Amino acid sequence: MSIEVKGVRKRYGDFVAVDGVSLVVPDGELVALLGPSGSGKTSLLRIIAGLEAPDEGQVLLEGEDATTRDPRHRRVGFVFQHYALFRHMSVFENVAFGLRVRPRASRPSEEEIRARVMELLKLVQLDWLAGRRPAELSGGQRQRVALARALAVQPRVLLLDEPFGSLDAQVRQELRRWLRRLHDEIRLTSVFVTHDQEEALEVADRVVVMNRGRVEQIGPPQEVFDHPATAFVMGFLGHVNIFHGRVEAGRPARAYVRPHELDVSRAAGGDGGMWATVRHVSAAGPVVKLELEGEGASVLRVDLSPERHAALLPRVGERLYVQPRRLRVFADEG
Amino acid sequence: MLGAALVAVALAYLGLFLVIPLVAVLAQAFQNGVAAYLAAVREPMALAALRLTLVTAALAVPLNLVFGVAAAWAVAKFEFRGKTALVTLIDLPFAVSPVIAGLVFILLFGRQGTLGPWLAAHGFQVVFAVPGLVLATVFVTLPFVARELIPVMQAMGTEEEEAARLLGAGGWTTLFRVTLPGAKWGLLFGVILSNARAMGEFGAVSVVSGHIRGQTNTLPLHVEILYNEYEFQSAFAVASLLTVLALVTLVARALVEWRSEERGIAPGPRP
Numbered sequence: 001m002s003i004e005v006k007g008v009r010k011r012y013g014d015f016v017a018v019d020g021v022s023l024v025v026p027d028g029e030l031v032a033l034l035g036p037s038g039s040g041k042t043s044l045l046r047i048i049a050g051l052e053a054p055d056e057g058q059v060l061l062e063g064e065d066a067t068t069r070d071p072r073h074r075r076v077g078f079v080f081q082h083y084a085l086f087r088h089m090s091v092f093e094n095v096a097f098g099l100r101v102r103p104r105a106s107r108p109s110e111e112e113i114r115a116r117v118m119e120l121l122k123l124v125q126l127d128w129l130a131g132r133r134p135a136e137l138s139g140g141q142r143q144r145v146a147l148a149r150a151l152a153v154q155p156r157v158l159l160l161d162e163p164f165g166s167l168d169a170q171v172r173q174e175l176r177r178w179l180r181r182l183h184d185e186i187r188l189t190s191v192f193v194t195h196d197q198e199e200a201l202e203v204a205d206r207v208v209v210m211n212r213g214r215v216e217q218i219g220p221p222q223e224v225f226d227h228p229a230t231a232f233v234m235g236f237l238g239h240v241n242i243f244h245g246r247v248e249a250g251r252p253a254r255a256y257v258r259p260h261e262l263d264v265s266r267a268a269g270g271d272g273g274m275w276a277t278v279r280h281v282s283a284a285g286p287v288v289k290l291e292l293e294g295e296g297a298s299v300l301r302v303d304l305s306p307e308r309h310a311a312l313l314p315r316v317g318e319r320l321y322v323q324p325r326r327l328r329v330f331a332d333e334g
Numbered sequence: 335m336l337g338a339a340l341v342a343v344a345l346a347y348l349g350l351f352l353v354i355p356l357v358a359v360l361a362q363a364f365q366n367g368v369a370a371y372l373a374a375v376r377e378p379m380a381l382a383a384l385r386l387t388l389v390t391a392a393l394a395v396p397l398n399l400v401f402g403v404a405a406a407w408a409v410a411k412f413e414f415r416g417k418t419a420l421v422t423l424i425d426l427p428f429a430v431s432p433v434i435a436g437l438v439f440i441l442l443f444g445r446q447g448t449l450g451p452w453l454a455a456h457g458f459q460v461v462f463a464v465p466g467l468v469l470a471t472v473f474v475t476l477p478f479v480a481r482e483l484i485p486v487m488q489a490m491g492t493e494e495e496e497a498a499r500l501l502g503a504g505g506w507t508t509l510f511r512v513t514l515p516g517a518k519w520g521l522l523f524g525v526i527l528s529n530a531r532a533m534g535e536f537g538a539v540s541v542v543s544g545h546i547r548g549q550t551n552t553l554p555l556h557v558e559i560l561y562n563e564y565e566f567q568s569a570f571a572v573a574s575l576l577t578v579l580a581l582v583t584l585v586a587r588a589l590v591e592w593r594s595e596e597r598g599i600a601p602g603p604r605p
Contacts, residue, residue, distance in 0.1 A: 097501055
């Protein structure tokens with residue numbers, strides 16, 4: 001089912017959490033809301049779920065205005081960052097909850113509930129833990145129970161708030177690949193909130209970059225990464241080197257270059273480059289990271305392939321010519 | 335060395351102020367033998383007092399249970415103006431002397447009171463009757479359930495309720511299946527303390543009771559009357575009933591604490 005958000009605004013006191021956001025999530029897509037903390041992404045997710053009411057604007061589910069519909073009747077599956085499992089219930093009862101609270105007329109029989117819950121627990125690979133309490137599970141297991149619980153009511157949309165936020169790095173990586181595979185299997189329209197750009201770029205079909213309550217850019221991961229619409233998106237999606245003081249159409253502007261888009265050599269090259277002193281070389285890992293000091297004590301970060309590094313072998317203290325292969329210019333904000 | 339000394343001090347203190355009085359009560363109660371003890375306990379006035387104490391507690395505790403749950407729910411889960419004032423008000427009975435509490439009800443419902451004449455005209459007697467006892471008891475035991483529940487419910491946060499709502503549960507279903515079971519140890523704890531105080535209350539109840547034997551005397555009041563009439567053995571025999579009640583409360587409380595720790599769920603922050 002598609003989700004459409006139209007001109008949504010939400011303020012808490014003086015703080016504007018969501019500032020006129022519009023976006024469309026097409027049916028069956030997995031979309032990431034990406035942004036730093038305080039960018040309004042969680043508020044937006046809660047507004048879509050109906051846990052918060054927007055001050056202005058509309059939320060449409062399957063083309064129908066759902067702005068004032070009670071969250072009970074939105075058929076939205078929601079996974080909380082801290083799982084929010086019912087602590088006094090077993091894993092089985094947690095997953096069964098949504099089926100048990102249905103009005104008597106549409107409530108499945110006990111056997112149907114049992115079959116459905118066990119099927120979901122198998123889907124999240126936790127059927128062997130059905131009798132445990134949430135407190136006895138690891139973080140990753142709890143998160144999967146939370147997911148099974150959300151799926152039990154056959155939601156039309158799945159919303160996940162920082163689903164991997166409180167897990168350690170390795171579990172995080174495993175779980176997000178698993179979520180991607182699960183999504184490919186069940187094709188449920190899903191939106192997840194994250195502040196981790198790597199996670200958003202790896203998992204999502206489409207990334208919505210948010211900043212200060214506004215949408216900066218919406219697009220497929222590669223497009224957002226390769227063609228950032230604003231300086232903020234450029235800076236948020238990876239390391240950047242900033243060249244100040246250039247003038248574009250008479251206005252002050254800055255040029256942004258990613259570390260892997262800089263070339264270094266011992267001889268002065270063409271236009272637009274500068275001399276800089278090598279301050280640090282870090283050769284561990286798939287790329288060699290160089291830190292150089294340029295004009296006016298500005299720091300430059302350069303990523304070299306191991307081959308290039310082996311050919312050049314830069315030494316600390318040496319002066320090198322740094323030249324951008326590609327740069328993006330954004331006018332100064334404000 | 336210091337540890338042992340501190341333990342010794344604590345044990346001596348407990349022995350002096352808790353164990354010796356307890357033993358004294360039982361020794362006095364049985365000083366004329368078991369037959370005399372049973373006679374004192376089975377005496378009609380004692381039985382009437384016991385019945386009245388149970389009835390009072392049976393009315394006051396559920397009333398405060400409902401109020402406590404409602405107040406704790408409001409304070410723990412919602413933001414509203416006057417929240418601090420509400421929390422302070424809930425604590426008021428702890429701050430006010432029970433005698434004052436009793437006097438307030440006399441002033442309100444007594445014959446010269448604000449509402450007394452109107453109630454009397456309609457055939458209700460509050461003061462010097464069972465309704466007055468219940469009112470006074472409700473007043474002094476009001477904070478217990480709410481006080482125990484508020485921190486537990488606050489620690490639970492609101493996400494479980496939000497999750498329940500998104501899964502299609504209505505307000506009552508959420509309250510009975512998610513909120514209260516999640517806070518059940520706090521709830522039980524509050525009820526136990528509330529019940530202990532309701533049965534043991536003396537000051538407030540004494541003021542509104544009127545001490546009519548067989549009618550408005552609760553167990554603590556009955557003990558005092560017997561004592562003032564130099565019926566020491568009977569007084570202590572009846573007092574031993576209250577003591578047993580206190581011991582039952584203690585055991586129940588210990589059980590609740592032990593169970594809640596055992597399960598690793600409330601009270602306390604989530605893991």
